[in-house]
Amino acid sequence: MSSVSFRCPHCGLSLVSGERTWSCPSGHQFDRAREGYVNLMVGGRLAGGPSGDDDTMVRSRRAVFEAGCYDPIIDAVGAAAKASGATSILDAGCGEGTYLARACAAGAEGWGIDLSKVAVRLAARKYQQCEFAVASVYRLPFADASFDAVIDVFSPRPFDELFRVLRPGGVALVVTPGADHLARLKALVYDRPRPHAADDTAPPAELVQRVQFTVALDDVVLRRQLLEMTPYWWSTTDERRELVERELTSVDADMVLTHYRKLSSPSMPR
């Protein structure tokens, strides 16, 4: 029996899983979707507020991952999760679920949340061994100290909240773009590409791994999908899109996998 559970977004009590619903002792109920996930965003989103990655972005990301293009970073996260000995792992901002599934391949139980319902639906459909919910990274639907490891890949990083759900001694594995990430793609999309900004809100790191690899893009469809899985997609003109499809025969990925340890010392972040 799992020691982790979703927490009721109304009253904060633990939700118990039934066949078709998650329910709390106060009587709040949340339907389990056909694909198995649960929507824990209450009261809907504010109009114009963030709704997470859209269908095109999510499906393209899934296609690029299934083609093996991002295996070096997905494997690096998986290896770090396995090495940590974690038996319970949360992916905060899990997207379509591939990083979480790989991180849990050694047998850990996996929990994923994302703001994007289309992403969570796709994740739940493919990775039925994990639990998924629509929820915000800023308000994780879990009790304090629930997880041995938390993954955060290219998602917002509210460290207080990530550390809150981590057990003392647990590890947060955070993936961010390195300075040269997808530089060639950015150069095709923008006249004056800006480098990725450094993160100055992070706590001290235990270990920093730079993961760099070249993605071969022989296939035109794959080139478009790589563009579509990035935020550049939204601001790309048709002309630039065609340029990418014609010229992006390969691209260098540059990512940073940072390990943060939650210590038991009271001076450390919760």
Ligand SMILES: [Zn+2]
């Ligand atoms: Zn409740």
